[in-house]
Amino acid sequence: MIMKSLSASAQRVQDALNAAEIETTIVEYDVPARTSAEAAVVLGCSVAQIAKSLVFKTTSGLPVLVIASGANRVDEAKVSALVGETIGRADAAFVRECTGYAIGGIPPLGHVRMLPALIDRELLRFDTVYAAGGTPHAMFPLLPTDLVRVANGTVADVALLAN
8 A cells, every 4th residue: 555645834743643653543533623613523432522623822922822622712811811911813824834734733742842732631531632733634543641631731711601
């Protein structure tokens, strides 16, 4: 069986996973998955198992990575309280500058600079979660405990409560 080589962005993430001694393999699918719902369909898992990586920007200009369950919306007020500064969504240029990846494919590790990370505690309910692997076509499974470790993250309540 001949394996298709990974794109450069996905290979950077695979290299970071290998360096972190995470035994998983990034797969690049023919269909892009730019949203958690699209990823869940491609992977055949629940939306809640998708570990979406979102970059926010503090008022002082610092990046904050939030890795949330695909079923949850991030409560910016909770995240602001956790980081001690007001946050807002980062634009595409800022995200690429801080992570080295485009929105829709941001992995939880392998960024161009170290980002403080908050991890949605809801992700720890699952045996396996799935994260983006550097492009909207690339995804990989991992244990929630490995996710926390590779992202150097703090587990926190970051979800917006449903009404």
